[in-house]
Amino acid sequence: MRLLRNLAGAVAGAAWLRLAVPLAVLWEMVPRAGVVPRTLVPTPSDVAVAALGLARGGELLRHLASSLGTLALGLILAVTAAVPLAVIVGWNPWIRRHLLPFIQATAPIPPTAWVPLAIVLVGIGLPMKVFLVFLGAFFPIFLNTYQAIRDTSPRYLVAARAFGASELTLILHVYVWQALGAVVMSVRTGVALGLVMLTAAEMYGGRAGIGFLLVEAKEFFRVPEMVVCMAVLGAVGWCLTQLLTLLQTRLSRWREAEART
Amino acid sequence: MIEAFQVNKRFSLPGGGQLTAVRDVSLSVADGEIVGLLGPTGCGKSTLLELMAGLQAPTEGRVFIDGALALPPEPSDPRALRAHRRRDRLLPPISNGLFRDRPRHDVAVVFQDHAVFPWMNTLRNVTFALRVRGVPRAERRPRAIAALERVGLAGSFDKYPAQLSGGMRQRLALARALAVRPRTILMDEPFASVDAETRCQLQDLLLELWRETAVTVLLVTHDLHEAVYLCDRIALFGEEPGVVDRIVPVTAARPRRRGGSLPALGPGAAGAPGLAERPHACCSYGE
Numbered sequence: 001m002r003l004l005r006n007l008a009g010a011v012a013g014a015a016w017l018r019l020a021v022p023l024a025v026l027w028e029m030v031p032r033a034g035v036v037p038r039t040l041v042p043t044p045s046d047v048a049v050a051a052l053g054l055a056r057g058g059e060l061l062r063h064l065a066s067s068l069g070t071l072a073l074g075l076i077l078a079v080t081a082a083v084p085l086a087v088i089v090g091w092n093p094w095i096r097r098h099l100l101p102f103i104q105a106t107a108p109i110p111p112t113a114w115v116p117l118a119i120v121l122v123g124i125g126l127p128m129k130v131f132l133v134f135l136g137a138f139f140p141i142f143l144n145t146y147q148a149i150r151d152t153s154p155r156y157l158v159a160a161r162a163f164g165a166s167e168l169t170l171i172l173h174v175y176v177w178q179a180l181g182a183v184v185m186s187v188r189t190g191v192a193l194g195l196v197m198l199t200a201a202e203m204y205g206g207r208a209g210i211g212f213l214l215v216e217a218k219e220f221f222r223v224p225e226m227v228v229c230m231a232v233l234g235a236v237g238w239c240l241t242q243l244l245t246l247l248q249t250r251l252s253r254w255r256e257a258e259a260r261t
Numbered sequence: 262m263i264e265a266f267q268v269n270k271r272f273s274l275p276g277g278g279q280l281t282a283v284r285d286v287s288l289s290v291a292d293g294e295i296v297g298l299l300g301p302t303g304c305g306k307s308t309l310l311e312l313m314a315g316l317q318a319p320t321e322g323r324v325f326i327d328g329a330l331a332l333p334p335e336p337s338d339p340r341a342l343r344a345h346r347r348r349d350r351l352l353p354p355i356s357n358g359l360f361r362d363r364p365r366h367d368v369a370v371v372f373q374d375h376a377v378f379p380w381m382n383t384l385r386n387v388t389f390a391l392r393v394r395g396v397p398r399a400e401r402r403p404r405a406i407a408a409l410e411r412v413g414l415a416g417s418f419d420k421y422p423a424q425l426s427g428g429m430r431q432r433l434a435l436a437r438a439l440a441v442r443p444r445t446i447l448m449d450e451p452f453a454s455v456d457a458e459t460r461c462q463l464q465d466l467l468l469e470l471w472r473e474t475a476v477t478v479l480l481v482t483h484d485l486h487e488a489v490y491l492c493d494r495i496a497l498f499g500e501e502p503g504v505v506d507r508i509v510p511v512t513a514a515r516p517r518r519r520g521g522s523l524p525a526l527g528p529g530a531a532g533a534p535g536l537a538e539r540p541h542a543c544c545s546y547g548e
Contacts, residue, residue, distance in 0.1 A: 094351050158316055158355075159376035163441065164364030165393040166357050173389065177380040254380045254421040 042224040050224035066208035074133025082141035090149025111136040124205025136197030137190035144186030148179035184248040264289040268322035282308040284503040295478040297488040300498025326366040362393040369438035371448040384418040408440035428459035445477040
């Protein structure tokens, strides 16, 4: 319930409706009046009709499920790989000296530049798409988590060690807690880039997904359907971001306490 | 029992020079004693405390905690030292090992900024310390509760440090250190950041706890009155950074009157060169 209220809260804040309603009306009027060609700029009603059409055939749901599955798989892989790796690299200078240069050398490559190589390597199926989502999300999650681990205040480390904490305890009870907020934040960035990579991957290769639907709509010059696809992708990103924001406030109750005082 | 023999600590500065933080200090803290390190800010007393707690390795000399070497010293030759510090090591020297929680020495440290963990509530802060000490699970909670009640935090078990006042945070740090029942407790200006009244309360609390547990205390302070009120002996840092001028016994009987000053330092201090002439150089007089 709380989740639903939080999700709704950002939309139902009402102030923005004062602007949104007139804008929608304007958007509806202008193409109808023939100021711009209606084939190029579909009205909201055109988009709604297209969305209904796509939804009724079950087509939209099928592609959405495919996209969400790919996205989830890629993100889960990215988090499970990037967070532990970042913690270990941030924790230990010896490991850092040996591993970090590789990651720093690979990170600046724009993730979309991996698309051709990924297609050549693993074809155009699900593995390629998952791999690309993984790549998009991995680097922001890794780099932000790593930085947060490095920023851990040494006084907590000294205090824990003075009481007898082993390195494993330090990682589980000091480093991770210090970095937790940054980890969730970085996952939000990772989700955004993962979504970019998902769309790119589906547009380049594959037989399913919202990105594929988008390209298909383009091939047949169905502009309203293109807008529907864009809106769906935006909605997916928005929902995930809201979920993570909620998670972040849940996990940092002690930080809230800090802010109150 | 902590003993330091001819301890030196030097840091190399980024510009290439060297900073001597501690120079040729020999000091021993006997069991059950309260020893103070008194000096102005930046005189090296905190560094000496960390050396004696086994949290930093001396450049030269040896520190023994209960007869065991606190930390192996760094090589004294500058080139060997650079190589030593550069050496690819998996773990830093003060590490307790990879997987097993086990303190290297039977000491507890109270830091100036208390360093309690802000993501744990007060009870968890204490049970965590007990856990890494190897206290069996069943004993942790009762012991933590007893320690928190002893320092006057009975109603705040589920509060986070951010919800506590500065004095209460320091009480928590004290409870965390005492709950593990160490032989020695090392305190780095533990009461410097609280108001005067709270400071007096905390000083009395420390004395009560000391009487109850016979714990050995090494205490860093820049407040002469605090040192005279609490300590059996006081190591006075001089004008030259890192040098302990002399070690004076405080002969006044306990319980002491607050606000004792130079005469209370005992006969040894009467002829102390420098102490009477320049008290401002080695200590501030608190508020």
